[in-house]
Amino acid sequence: MTRVQVLDARGVARALERMAAELIEHVGDETLLYLVGVQTRGVPLARRLARLVAAKTGHEPPVGALDIALYRDDVGPWRPAHQQPVLRDTELPVGVDEKVVCLVDDVLYTGRTVRAALDTLMDYGRPRSIRLAVLVDRGHRELPIAADFVGRAVPTSRSEDVQVHLQECDGEEGVWIAKEVAG
């Protein structure tokens, strides 16, 4: 296994800083903003973005957590034998109606997680709009989904693994591309 670092802790911080600025500019009225992290690493990223928005505007947007396991498309007749994903908390402290909800995730890959997150969110209400912020866009979309705010676009091959590690869950900070070495 070889591991190449594409973002270090400072790189992650700078990327989030820029994303927060773009988010504020895009939303216009930051009091409408609602940051919703996709479990698990999207949640700490959403919290960090909320703090950055607060630092720039004086208004800290609410932060929610979304677990998409019950909405995944790999559970069902398409994949008859598999391991069911472990369920995690879904916590939406305020309603999503009329909010500009920004979904936050660590990596955008096939787009299937985002599809599941959109369906999950729709069952909670009717947001004014939904946007997508990701720390890393690694390409290889299987659905017509694109991110509105991207920390770093990283071209990858499907055989590679993108690892986002955050202090909050992993005790180290950075983004790596890992590759299984043959032989």
Place this chain on the structure above:
Amino acid sequence: MSVKPAARLRRKDLVGIDPLSPDEIQLILDTADQMRDIAARPIKKVPALRGKTVVNLFMEASTRTRFSFEVAEKRLSADSLSFSAAASSVSKGETLVDTALNLEAMQPDFIVIRHFHAGAPHQLARILKSSVINAGDGAHEHPTQALLDALTMRLHRGTLEGQVVAIVGDLQHSRVVRSNVLLLSRMGATVRVAAPPSLIPLEMEKLGCEVHRRIEDAIAGADVVMMLRIQLERQGRMNFPTVREYYDFFALTPERLKLAKRDCLVMHPGPMNRGVEIDSRVADGPQSVILEQVTNGVAVRMAVLYLLAGGHGEPTAD
């Protein structure tokens, strides 16, 4: 959660608590805990079992368990069919195996079975490709009841380990007590049971519990008291002189409840015989969690259906 459980239940069926490891029990309880939240959502339904078909095969009367399974199935978007023995070909003499094979020929994914004979779910599990869930077999096991009892205790106490649980009533005819003793002792709780000698089955202590003949000895200092229904319909002859005498010696009354811990939980799997095994002042009192048990039953059944839907083959990557 103290221990990180194995994130898998690689089984086709849930026929009892007996085959489950502590990790598997914990995974089911953790999953059920998350499922509880779905009832609080604006849309109380998730698509996890979309396209799956569940047959509820109830060969014996049931209100709570059957409704609970049906609600669980609907909340997960499964299609469910309920079958009751009276309105079926069972009354024309068809055997259980033939009934089940015919139902399976219609390609269901799950068969939930309640049967008056112990072992009926195990027999079906062996011959059917569908997942079989035991919703109570004779006086043998009722695994989802024990799981919902455990979830209710864990929500109030934080853990099952070290808890002292007293189970009092008709031990002879109860499948609830068997599943509960197996589950609780496996999860580190101490289980005491009490009943009149005529309602204690032989070798009860081999299940892993203390056996008492006086309710007072069982509930002294207990964290949880679970009362079992006197199953008058299952008794060929009365095992005690009168219902009134049973109340006098074995009912949970406000006075007896004072022997347990001050915040002791009062549980009952239902249906209750008020004034027989439990006094209404206790059943409706502040320590009673009897209706919470019913609410948690839906979440536990959702968890079991969801986890078994994962199948039993090799796990696949994200």
